[in-house]
Amino acid sequence: MIPDRPLEVLKAIVRDYIASKEPVGSKSLVERHSFGVSAATIRNDMAILEEEELIVAPHTSSGRVPTDKGYRMFVDQLSEVKPLSAAEKVAIEGFLSKSSDLDETLSQTVRALSQLTNQVALVQYPSLGRASVRHIEIISIDDKRLLLMLITDSGRIQQHVLDIPGGYEAGDVEKLRNMLNESLTGKGLAEVSAIAKTIAQKSTGKIKPLAERVTPELLALVDANSQEKILLAGTSNLARREDDFPGSISPVLEAIEEQVVLLKLISEMQADQHGVSLLIGRENSVDALSSTSVVISGYENQGSEIARVGVIGPTRMDYSSNIGAVRAVARYLTKSLGGSQ
Amino acid sequence: MIPDRPLEVLKAIVRDYIASKEPVGSKSLVERHSFGVSAATIRNDMAILEEEELIVAPHTSSGRVPTDKGYRMFVDQLSEVKPLSAAEKVAIEGFLSKSSDLDETLSQTVRALSQLTNQVALVQYPSLGRASVRHIEIISIDDKRLLLMLITDSGRIQQHVLDIPGGYEAGDVEKLRNMLNESLTGKGLAEVSAIAKTIAQKSTGKIKPLAERVTPELLALVDANSQEKILLAGTSNLARREDDFPGSISPVLEAIEEQVVLLKLISEMQADQHGVSLLIGRENSVDALSSTSVVISGYENQGSEIARVGVIGPTRMDYSSNIGAVRAVARYLTKSLGGSQ
């Protein structure tokens, strides 16, 4: 479709623009790269690119800037992404090796990724989807309160404090816990709801009131667990890129803080050839994010993809290194979760 | 010290400046407020205020702007703060009544506060200081892994997954848990360290290796618990106030994301007459925050102050309503924690 040299010109324009943040013109292009042709020829090529809407001129007589479509073609042409430096690898490993607690692992991961990329980093909590119950625990706190815990095989732990106004007996709690674990351990979260209800109904005698108090809370925990959640880090990195945003950054920050929106966005994305998924500029459906790009990869727990991790930044970002970093972090995360979780 | 009318003039200047964001001059002052004197007289008063460094002129011939010292005098003169509207009260109660889980309560509180004030809101997790062990739990996850939990009386729950490469026996775990709870429940966190070590030493036979594996992790949990932690919400509210900051907001955002700095800042603050503590502009020691003010109040759990909650925003903020909101939220939080935690 598009001849060879013009394509090279496009790549050069993207790279120069990312580096310099100035619209790039034919002359500076020929002197920075060795195309072996004159500026006039480059201009002809640029005319082709403009025809294809891959680049655009901010004003009649000035250099060109890549369009979303231009960036898209650029990344699709990327044959290899920038690998992490040894130092960066060490840094990630150091971050991730410290902990085997899911909360901590994720929060360290997201911080590491944001420092690595100088962008806003995000990580999605493992979603319930295929998660199942690993263990249910009921702990006595004092004579009128219990702590109910749900542990899923994705490593997520959720707890809730229950008031039992009438008090309870230790033996009953023990029995209920055993009942719950026997019937629920290993079951998918989706099944829990139905099973738990029958337990409440089937239980008899002294246990019944306790069961009827506990099971609804258990369901609430399952629900809370299915509420997808995102962890953010490095919001100020966006602010530092202030002038990459027309008008003000504030709507962008708002949109990013809006979990629901972000979740929808990243859950619709599908990995491409590099194991990462990209949305560039207006390719995403959120208006406030029309001048940002999102780089996402999935991470896995025990072989099945469970959630995503990535960065979000101005369209004018260094795609190559960001893709590399996101991919690497996703891999380390998978490794770290598979190993000790 | 400062005569009556000039003081009134100062208040008017602060209020007008907060509302209009423009330096305020003598003429607009006399027409917006009824001082019963002429502009020239106001000018004389303003000269006094300027002499006292309560106001300052951005450039030789323009209106005046309050200095940090001016804001300080203004808030110290505040006899009453703006009470919350009925709707706002309902909103807070709705937010807080939903949950008895500490994590959730705090995260909802901080979100509520940020929406109420349109500022960045922050809440400090209950600090260990006077916290003590409520319960220690060890849960079997599978045959090679245990989940260790520490629950403090401030309601904070901390957990960690332990690999036990050699496996373990259920009975041993049971015994160890009982030992730990007997000797540690009710003890202050500071004491835990010493006691736990003697347990590891005193334990004999089969339990010893397990105890030696578990107690260090328990200490690590205590340490993690003593790491103070802050929850933030509404960062984008700062961005919306962009032009209240000279240069760029990005260093401000960075400073706010720096937990250590913030913690130091708020832990040094002491409540004043309104039950709130204020730092205005350069009164705080963090350079990047020199054009922000911090409004903080303490909240309590079972009668003793345990941590703080507040907002941070541009010096040019509506002190009256922010103080009101922070104070109210702190009270609701205390109530909510005292009641169900």
Next chain:
DNA sequence: ATTGGCACTCAGATCCATTGAGTGCTAATA
């Protein structure tokens, strides 16, 4: 102590000329 009057200041808006990077087009060239 307060006020009207007045000369003075200075940030910000408006207008204008200049500059220069960059373009599109054309005619010549390989």
Next chain:
DNA sequence: TATTAGCACTCAATGGATCTGAGTGCCAAT
């Protein structure tokens, strides 16, 4: 046919120069 040199043209950005008006400080009068 693809490339190139040359040239006229465009237009954002820059830097005065000028104007305006809100606001001041000060003084003499009340």
